[in-house]
Amino acid sequence: MLRSMYSAISGLKNHQTMLDVVGANIANVNTVGYKAERTSFKELISQTVRGASGATAARGGTNPLQVGLGAGIASIDQLVTQGNLQTTSVVTDVAIQGDGFFQVQDQAGTEIYFTRAGNFSLDEQAGTSYLVTADGYYVWGRTDGGNGIVEPADPLGRIGIPTTAKSVAIDQTGLVSYIDGTSGAVVQAGRIQVAKFGNPAGLERAGNSLLRASNNSGAAVLGDPTTGGRGQLVSGALEMSNVDLAQEFTNMISAQRGFQANSRIISASDELLQDLVNLKR
Template structure:
């Protein structure tokens, strides 16, 4: 029952984030617990061999996975909305803690100092390892599929403001979710490598679009029904065991 409750928690979180940009759904898997061996196996002799007799002792949570499939891209038409078609992650930096985080959510903004930041003010990192800044003289800006950020000034001159780099990991499913659409690296994900957009399997950028959650509502509701029925079946086992114990108690009467 506890395991099915955990599965329902994961499903509930998936459904809650169905409209979260760059969200990667979770998945719960089960393992069986150790089995009580009533009789071991015997090898064939004068008679044939026998198989072991074992009674299972229940199940346990095997894994809670992050499923890193590509989410669909939703067109917004906003130049600072960026979608990734590939396996790369944006790198954003928290200057207060000197920490880098990684995200698939590409809704970026300009702050008062004209730095490109995410919704929490973390700075998007460019190829030079620093923030990308758009001057106040810029009349318009654009971001190419290769991550190059350009702007047009008042004189009509196009200037390169920097290049976005993406982070790729040997094991992206090993990344740890820290909230706010952010991930951080772990010992099992590897530190990752910053590469130019379009290289190293990072994918390309689509300006004016955002990657949506990869949650499939029909699949989640199906899994919810299965988990609910599994929970109910396990409660029935407890009820049945209680009735059997009651019958044993009644034998004394």
């Protein structure tokens, strides 16, 4: 069989994958905290028909003669650039402006995830409301040690607010405070923590706008917002998807034309084989 046919088949598969990635990006154009993906290709092995030769006293050197055998997927990169902020005026909606991720998990700590989607809400458990995600995971932060003031030595855990609190506020450093319903005093309930990674693009998608640490992302380093290169928090706003529709439609056209071109290679190879079969007639 012709080598061009197998090369074209690999091109078809690659451009189909590229189109799949573009489709996922466009589908999530309005998903809170979504990070777009990008497909890149690489060439596969080449068949050496003739090797290179060095120069001699009589003749000059010659270059190698090689035929490429198709292409493959080099990577599907996660683009962790900043998305646009959208104002919601909801206090529990929080966006990160800069680097970092929210850490969310269950109470036991058996399921630990990271996200840029800050569409949080408050639940109700026996007189205490906890800051949770849309899927019910607790937003992890430094909690009040019991004196109404959040200090660096206070433990990490769920951030709870009494249901009798009059109002809640979150500042740019992640400090969650409320007005006590009885005394009217301002009480600090906790401070939202932001996780930073050595390679944030190496995080693994877990679905539902959640990410998990991988072998290549590095371990999460928790800290207060605005410290250690972490971004600041913006309450009453959400970070939207960083998908660039103009770029995605351009990529869609490139993927479609690349698919069509590889299809034509298969058709041309088929015609050559047909001509070869017809030699017997």
